[in-house]
Amino acid sequence: MDVIAAAEGLHSTGLEPDAGAAGAGETVARARARGPWRKAWDRFKRNRLALISLVMCGVLVVVAFAAPWIAPHHYADTDYEALLAGAGADGHLLGTDQLGRDILSRTLYGLRTALIVAFGAELLALLCALVVGLAAGYRGGRAEQGLMAFTDVMYAFPSYLFAIVMVAVLGRSIFALIVAIGIAGWVTQARLVRAQVLSIKQREYVEAARAMGASGPTIAVRYILPNAIGPMLVTTSFAIPAAIAAEAGLGLLGLGVQPPTPSWGGMISEGTRYLLSAPHMLLAPACVFALALLAFTWVGDGVRDAFDPRGDRR
Amino acid sequence: MTMTQAPSGSSSGTPGGPLLRVRDLHTEFRSEDGAALRAVDGVSFDVEPGRALAIVGESGSGKSVSMRSVLRLLPRTGRVTAGEVWFGGQDLLRLPERQMRRIRGRDIGMVFQNAMEAMNPTLTLERQLTEHLLWHGVCTKSEARERAVRALGDVGIPEPERRIRVYPFQLSGGMRQRAMIAMAIVTRPALLIADEPTTAVDVTIQRQILDLLAGLKDQGTGIIMVTHDLGVARYFCDDSVVMYAGRVVERAPTRELLSRPRHPYAAGLLGSSVELGSRDRPLHPIPGNPPDLASRPRGCPFHPRCDRAVLPRCQDEQELIQIGGARAVACWRAEDGHDDQ
Amino acid sequence: MTTSDVDSPGSAARPLVAAHEVSKVFGSRAGEVRAVENVSLHIGVGETVGVVGESGSGKSTLARLLMGLQPCTSGRVEFDGQDLATVPGKELRVLRQRMQMVFQNPFGSLLPHYSAVANVMEPLRLHGRGTKTSRREQADALLEMVGIHPGFGELYPSQFSGGQQQRIAIARALALEPDLLVCDEPTSSLDVSIQAQILALLGELRQKLGLSCLFISHNLAVVERLADRVAVMSQGRIVEEGPTERLFEAPEHPYTRQLLGAVLPVTM
Numbered sequence: 001m002d003v004i005a006a007a008e009g010l011h012s013t014g015l016e017p018d019a020g021a022a023g024a025g026e027t028v029a030r031a032r033a034r035g036p037w038r039k040a041w042d043r044f045k046r047n048r049l050a051l052i053s054l055v056m057c058g059v060l061v062v063v064a065f066a067a068p069w070i071a072p073h074h075y076a077d078t079d080y081e082a083l084l085a086g087a088g089a090d091g092h093l094l095g096t097d098q099l100g101r102d103i104l105s106r107t108l109y110g111l112r113t114a115l116i117v118a119f120g121a122e123l124l125a126l127l128c129a130l131v132v133g134l135a136a137g138y139r140g141g142r143a144e145q146g147l148m149a150f151t152d153v154m155y156a157f158p159s160y161l162f163a164i165v166m167v168a169v170l171g172r173s174i175f176a177l178i179v180a181i182g183i184a185g186w187v188t189q190a191r192l193v194r195a196q197v198l199s200i201k202q203r204e205y206v207e208a209a210r211a212m213g214a215s216g217p218t219i220a221v222r223y224i225l226p227n228a229i230g231p232m233l234v235t236t237s238f239a240i241p242a243a244i245a246a247e248a249g250l251g252l253l254g255l256g257v258q259p260p261t262p263s264w265g266g267m268i269s270e271g272t273r274y275l276l277s278a279p280h281m282l283l284a285p286a287c288v289f290a291l292a293l294l295a296f297t298w299v300g301d302g303v304r305d306a307f308d309p310r311g312d313r314r
Numbered sequence: 315m316t317m318t319q320a321p322s323g324s325s326s327g328t329p330g331g332p333l334l335r336v337r338d339l340h341t342e343f344r345s346e347d348g349a350a351l352r353a354v355d356g357v358s359f360d361v362e363p364g365r366a367l368a369i370v371g372e373s374g375s376g377k378s379v380s381m382r383s384v385l386r387l388l389p390r391t392g393r394v395t396a397g398e399v400w401f402g403g404q405d406l407l408r409l410p411e412r413q414m415r416r417i418r419g420r421d422i423g424m425v426f427q428n429a430m431e432a433m434n435p436t437l438t439l440e441r442q443l444t445e446h447l448l449w450h451g452v453c454t455k456s457e458a459r460e461r462a463v464r465a466l467g468d469v470g471i472p473e474p475e476r477r478i479r480v481y482p483f484q485l486s487g488g489m490r491q492r493a494m495i496a497m498a499i500v501t502r503p504a505l506l507i508a509d510e511p512t513t514a515v516d517v518t519i520q521r522q523i524l525d526l527l528a529g530l531k532d533q534g535t536g537i538i539m540v541t542h543d544l545g546v547a548r549y550f551c552d553d554s555v556v557m558y559a560g561r562v563v564e565r566a567p568t569r570e571l572l573s574r575p576r577h578p579y580a581a582g583l584l585g586s587s588v589e590l591g592s593r594d595r596p597l598h599p600i601p602g603n604p605p606d607l608a609s610r611p612r613g614c615p616f617h618p619r620c621d622r623a624v625l626p627r628c629q630d631e632q633e634l635i636q637i638g639g640a641r642a643v644a645c646w647r648a649e650d651g652h653d654d655q
Numbered sequence: 656m657t658t659s660d661v662d663s664p665g666s667a668a669r670p671l672v673a674a675h676e677v678s679k680v681f682g683s684r685a686g687e688v689r690a691v692e693n694v695s696l697h698i699g700v701g702e703t704v705g706v707v708g709e710s711g712s713g714k715s716t717l718a719r720l721l722m723g724l725q726p727c728t729s730g731r732v733e734f735d736g737q738d739l740a741t742v743p744g745k746e747l748r749v750l751r752q753r754m755q756m757v758f759q760n761p762f763g764s765l766l767p768h769y770s771a772v773a774n775v776m777e778p779l780r781l782h783g784r785g786t787k788t789s790r791r792e793q794a795d796a797l798l799e800m801v802g803i804h805p806g807f808g809e810l811y812p813s814q815f816s817g818g819q820q821q822r823i824a825i826a827r828a829l830a831l832e833p834d835l836l837v838c839d840e841p842t843s844s845l846d847v848s849i850q851a852q853i854l855a856l857l858g859e860l861r862q863k864l865g866l867s868c869l870f871i872s873h874n875l876a877v878v879e880r881l882a883d884r885v886a887v888m889s890q891g892r893i894v895e896e897g898p899t900e901r902l903f904e905a906p907e908h909p910y911t912r913q914l915l916g917a918v919l920p921v922t923m
Contacts, residue, residue: 033809036768043346204763210724212778212827213751215744226768372846373817487710516709516873517917542847545919572922586851588876589921590903597880599851603816 040230040306050302056295064112071105076260084278095280097270106262107284111292113256113263117177118243122236124182125189130225130232132186133193138201138220147194151187159184163246164255172258181246185239192235196228203227230307237300241293248289264289332360333505333536334384339397341376341383343607351607353379353392355560358634361505366527366537368551368568370544370583374604376560377540381507385422386414401505420450423498427510432494433482439466439493440478443500452501465500466493469526488519495523499530506530509540524550544587548572553640556580559605559615562634566641576643578623579616614645622647670733671835671867672721672754673697677730679716690716692891693730698835703861703868705882705899707875707914713891714871718839721869722754723747735834752782755828759840761820765812771823772798772808778830797826801856818849825856829864836861837869842877854880875918879903887911 034042044050063070072091073079079092079100086095094103136144154162163180170176200206201224209219250256251265259266264285271282341354354376361367371377383394386406399406402421406414418424426432434442443462447453453461459478466474469492482490491511498506508527512520528550531537539551547554547568554571556564556579564577575581585598602619605611611618617628627646634644679691691713698704698721708714719725721732723739732739734750742750755778758764765774775794779785785793795805801822803815812820821841828836838857842850858881861868872878878885879899886896887910895908906912 033770033811034814035770035811036813039813046346204758204760205766207724208756208758208764208824208827209766209777211722211751211754211756212781212831213748214781215748218781223766372848517875517919518709518913521917521919543919544847544921548921549919583847584922586848587921588851588854588874588880590876590879590915590918592876593879593899597851597855599855600848601852603818603849604846 036227036230044302044306047302047305049298050305053295053298053302056291057299060111060292060295061115063108064115067105067108067112071102071108073102073105075101075106075109075262077101077105084274084281086278086280094284095278097267097278097281098274101260103267103281103284106267107264107288110262110264110267110285111288113174113261114244114247114289114292116174117181117247118240120174120178121181121185121243121246122239124178125186125239126232126236128182128186129189129193130228133190134197134220134225134228136190137194137197138216138224144194147190151191154184154187160246160249163250164253167250167255172255174257174261177247177250177257180250181243184246185243189232189235189239193228193232196231197224200224200227234300234304234307237303238297241296241300244289244292244296333363333401334361334538335398335400336360336380336384337398337400339380339383339399340395341379341388342393342395344391344393345608349608352610353560353607354383357397357557357560357562359555359562359565361536361538363504363536364531364534365553366531366539366551368547368554369538369540369557370542370547370554371557372542372583372604374559374607375557377557378509379560380557381509381538381540385418385424385507386411387418416450419446419498419503420452420501421503421505423501423503423506425495425498425506425508425511427513430482430490433490433497435481435483438479438481439496443478443497446497447500450501462496462500465496468499468529469493469496470522471496488515488522491515491519491523492526495526499535503535505536505538507538507540510542511539512546513541513543520546544572544583545589556583559610560607561615561644562642563616563645564641564643565634566643570639570641576637576641576648577616577645578620578647582619616645669700670697671700671702671735672869673733674717674721675731675733677717677720677727677732679713679720679725680728689891691720694888694891694893695730696721696886696893696896698867698869700834700867701865702884703870703882705870705872705878705885706888707872707878707885708888709873709914711890712888714888715839717888718756718837718869718871722756722837723751724756749782752778752831753833754835754837755831755833756837756839757821757824757828757841759843761817761824761844762812764824765820765827767812770809770811771803771815772805774812774823775808775827775830778827782831784831793830794826797830798823800829800860801826802852816849817845818852821845821849821853822856825853825860829860832864833866835867835869837871839871840873841870843872843874850877857881875903875914887914 072093079096079102081100082090082092082096083100084096084098085092092102092104094107096102097106132143132147136147162184166180166183167176170179206219206223209223247256247263248265248268251263252269254269256263256265267285268282271285274281337358339354339357340352343351343353345351357376357380359367369377369380379392382388384399384406388394394407397407401417406417440459440462443465444458447458447461448455463474463478466478471477471489471492482493485493495511512523515523524546527537539546541547551568554566554568555562556571556577558579564571564575564580571580572584575584579600582598582600586600588597600619605615613629614632617623620628624647632644632646634642636642637648674694674696676693676695677691678689678693681688681690694717696704696717706714706717716725720727723732723734726740734754737750739747766777769777772791772794775797776790779790779793784790795808798805798808803819803822803826812823815823841857842853845853854877860866870878870881882899884897885899885902886893887908888894889910895902895906895911902911903915906915
């Protein structure tokens with residue numbers, strides 16, 4: 001707990017201000033408000049690796065969404081003059097694949113697919129998790145029983161199998177992937193939200209809020225939710241690289257987005273077929289894939305350390 | 315700041331000298347942003363065999379950190395930067411960790427505020443007590459159980475033969491606190507360090523535990539009692555050391571301290587204590603708050619809250635000075651007399 | 656409701672809150688726990704009633720029953736003549752404006768993601784009192800009253816010391832100008848010198864604002880100092896009740912005597 005030094009300027013016994021209060025004006029200026037978010041950010045900033053990774057992630061996101069403008073070619077454009085051209089070939093910085101499509105462009109578009117799917121899926125998972133978890137944790141009763149029963153079923157069901165079924169039902173679109181990965185992941189998160197809510201519910205400030213005359217929904221949304229978000233952010237930031245990997249994994253199994261839309265999984269799968277003759281086909285997507293995974297995971301590490309209450313103790 | 319004089323009433327009276335002699339102890343913590351925070355700033359005291367020393371102070375005064383420094387049980391961010399801790403003819407601060415582990419728990423027993431956290435919840439009392447004895451090589455396996463049962467009986471746990479088979483969580487709060495004391499004394503340590511041992515228990519149990527510790531004291535164990543409760547110090551401790559912001563501000567026999575405190579902070583603590591039968595005596599709270607470690611006032615750390623402070627004199631460093639008999643105080647105004655209190 | 660209220664100072668006034676033979680039973684896997692058993696207690700207007708007892712005596716549960724924060728298993732609690740059990744939820748929340756509470760752990764009871772001034776404004780906002788500006792002004796005045804410079808209002812609870820946090824919690828409890836202030840061990844987690852500050856503050860505020868108080872503590876000396884009338888609880892029951900001076904000078908129940916005997920004197 002950081003007791004501000006400036007607090008010495010506070011009054012002493014209450015009703016009448018003491019001499020110390022006179023000097024309070026100047027000390028007020030020194031004291032900086034540091035709420036829980038601000039503190040977390042300050043801690044995050046101190047983690048050099050996490051900060052660099054965050055910048056890296058930002059670059060990846062910008063590059064992904066700028067793909068239509070910065071990619072030298074369209075991902076589906078075929079150049080029959082240059083099939084399986086090596087890196088550095090004329091007009092193709094990272095070479096081309098077996099259909100003469102530009103690897104660099106396809107990697108950039110693949111990044112876009114991966115990020116849209118990962119962020120979309122996690123957003124979906126987070127929203128479901130917050131609503132259900134909050135209801136289950138705060139209200140208990142049937143919502144809680146339902147969630148718990150549902151999670152047990154979901155746990156028993158392999159999530160890849162589930163995703164495969166979803167894709168089979170919904171078709172091989174980005175939307176289907178978002179739903180498949182999101183639905184496979186939200187249950188774990190909902191259980192986590194529930195656990196968080198249950199523990200926050202025991203905190204004295206919730207009872208204090210009831211004593212002030214706050215209603216149930218107010219307590220859940222205004223007091224419990226904001227304090228559950230920190231830990232949720234931690235799991236979400238770890239879930240994003242997992243979702244990126246899941247998208248690639250489905251692509252590898254041939255269940256990714258509909259070709260010719262590029263996905264890393266699909267590119268890697270094709271690349272392995274030409275591993276000996278054209279290793280560059282595998283290398284470019286694999287490297288960017290690894291880079292993205294690392295960057296997002298390190299950000300996750302930083303977020304976890306930033307919200308870890310142990311960092312607050314001495 | 316440095317201590318120039320040895321605490322009074324120390325080696326002179328006792329032939330073997332004090333049991334524990336702490337000199338000029340400094341401990342620092344590294345804060346999150348890398349700054350060094352001085353938690354203990356030149357603390358010295360002695361503990362005699364068969365006597366109890368109270369280390370009195372409020373949270374953040376450095377009293378618990380001092381004890382952890384003595385035992386070398388600081389968290390990773392903490393470090394003893396200077397000082398000596400003499401115990402059994404050796405300086406504990408210079409001992410290799412392996413030897414220190416032998417001393418901790420065998421020659422120096424420890425009792426903490428919360429017994430539940432200090433004991434292993436997955437082992438029965440029997441396992442914990444006997445393993446403790448065997449690890450320290452105090453006795454043979456065949457004697458260990460007998461000694462463990464005797465220790466439980468000594469701390470007033472009824473039916474020790476039966477109770478020794480239970481797990482800590484199966485005991486009530488008071489019994490658990492006793493079991494922890496049994497754990498601390500089963501090796502017959504020469505010195506017992508008790509850090510707020512009764513803060514978490516009810517008054518009736520507090521009394522029983524203090525009486526139990528008094529029995530140990532009578533058998534020659536030296537005891538350090540870290541407490542914020544002047545009533546506990548008064549009831550149990552022969553001598554007291556008052557700490558404020560990492561420093562010893564006053565040292566005196568407990569009764570003298572409580573009847574005539576010389577340091578304004580000690581006087582303020584006394585004026586702040588609420589006790590039975592004092593309904594008509596107005597409270598005299600100390601204004602303000604204790605200083606943050608990161609921004610300690612210059613000179614006497616208490617001067618911004620002190621009603622007797624005179625600037626700029628009190629902004630100079632003030633060492634602990636002997637003021638006759640067994641007393642020492644770190645306030646230059648202590649010599650001015652205290653008729654105005 | 657015994658003879659004791661005839662001679663207690665505050666009892667001439669009508670009771671503000673009264674518990675009639677309330678019991679609270681908690682069900683748990685290990686069986687039923689009778690936290691409060693058949694307790695009757697009232698607090699008159701302007702009166703301060705202290706409840707002392709050791710941990711597990713049921714004193715905190717009793718406070719929550721009186722606040723209507725938990726329903727009684729049997730018996731009833733009347734606030735200003737209204738039976739709390741029959742008041743519908745929405746009206747109960749309105750009624751809560753008149754009874755506020757100060758908790759043992761000030762940091763735990765303040766909203767960590769709100770600044771000090773926002774914490775004090777929150778009850779006003781909840782009950783739709785005033786505008787944002789007037790609430791802010793009121794909160795600043797309250798902070799000033801409890802001894803926190805309003806210039807520190809933007810800081811968050813974790814940036815204050817324990818004593819300051821408790822002051823903020825007191826300011827928040829007073830924001831709605833309640834008739835009854837329930838203090839559950841308000842100084843137990845504070846250091847001695849800070850405890851004295853808070854006790855002095857509570858004493859002053861109580862007089863200035865004419866509050867009725869329920870003061871719960873395990874510390875007999877603290878209760879002796881603040882209460883007009885004291886009830887001693889043990890194992891869910893009130894074993895003795897009476898005007899403070901009488902109870903502390905001539906305790907009748909053996910348990911009260913045992914408790915008083917265990918208190919360690921400091922100077923006397």
